[in-house]
Amino acid sequence: MNSLDEAVAKNKIIQDNYFCYMRSHKRGPRWIVKYTISIVVDCILKLFFLFCGKPTQKHNYEISICTIFKNEAPFIKEWIEYHLLLGVDHFYLYNNNSEDDYLGVIEQYIEKGCVTLIDWPDNPGQISAYKHFYNNYRNDTHWVSFLDCDEFICPLIATSIKVWIKKFEKFPVIMMYWKMFGTSGRIMHDYTKSVIEQYFVSWPKLYNVGKLFYNTQYDVADFHLGMMHTLSVKYLGITIPPINIFGKFVMYGIHRAGKGKYDLQVNHYWSKSYQSYEAKHKRGDAAFGNSPRTYDYFLAHENRNTSFDFSIMRFIIQLKHRLNFLL
Secondary structure, three states, X not given: OOHHHHHHHXXXXXXXXXXXXXXXXXXXXXXXXXXXXXXXXXXXHHHHHHXXXXXXXXXXXXXXXXXXXXXXXXXXXHHHHHHHHXXXXXXXXXXXXXXXXHHHHHHHHHHHOOEEEEEOOOOOOHHHHHHHHHHHOHHXXXXXXXXXXXXXXXXXXXXXXXXXXXXXXXXXXXXXXXXXXXXXXOOOOOOOOOHHHHOXXXXXXXXXXXXXXXXXXXXXXXXXXXXXXXXXXXXXXXXXXXXXXXXXXXXXXXXOOOOOOOOEEEEEXXXXXXXXXXXXXXXXXXXXXXXXXXXXXXXXXXXXXXXXXXXXXXXXHHHHHHOOOOO
């Protein structure tokens, strides 16, 4: 019996109205105290940034994405074009020892001035690459997301990330949540079709893990493994946690959702086809070096794909035009 089955058997919390959890959550007296504190601090921080937040400065770019990648040539063009479609201005791409024809794919974007390419041989190289971005390119852009090439930011109402992000302009870090998409039953990936149209079987709710938008006007408090998922900043001597898409500050690992209304998710195509998953496992991991993606790891995620999500499909025709899929 795996950990998920054990949690179900013991009737422990593995999901709530809004989130799925990979580990069971105990909600005893200590959790209640932390939850109450998070509500109080949430109110204080919102008032604090209403009156004391940094005024927006001018940058070369409004929204950028920083990514470390390896052997993503078959997928990276779709990923770039999709995010350009949604209003991303610039990409900082850290090549982590790729052996495919990635340059042939992204060279046109370098020439257009929307991609900065950096060779980054560190292994593992994820956090050191983010530090390099912070030290060298931070002031070029107002917002940056440390995104991977299998993650697609998916607004559910607005059609532009620039429009969506305006409501958070006073805050240092925004936490977005993953919607997990598995194989959709595919053993082999069809390279004549886009990723977002092939994979639509998903977890029924958001995962309580995701990615961030970081407002570069604030100083990062700490560079740590996992900073792309949860990042705090230092401002006026205070450590500030991220505010999530529900408009609640995230503290103690507690993800509050209020009435549960949200208008953006990050579609995480963590496996694509099973063949793609196996290839990704063999080439290693940018954060850990050796990949943790075993067959049991695969099943623990794949077995939770019990729903469908076609939200991103509203962008598919525009994306195909950009990818020259249409005559």
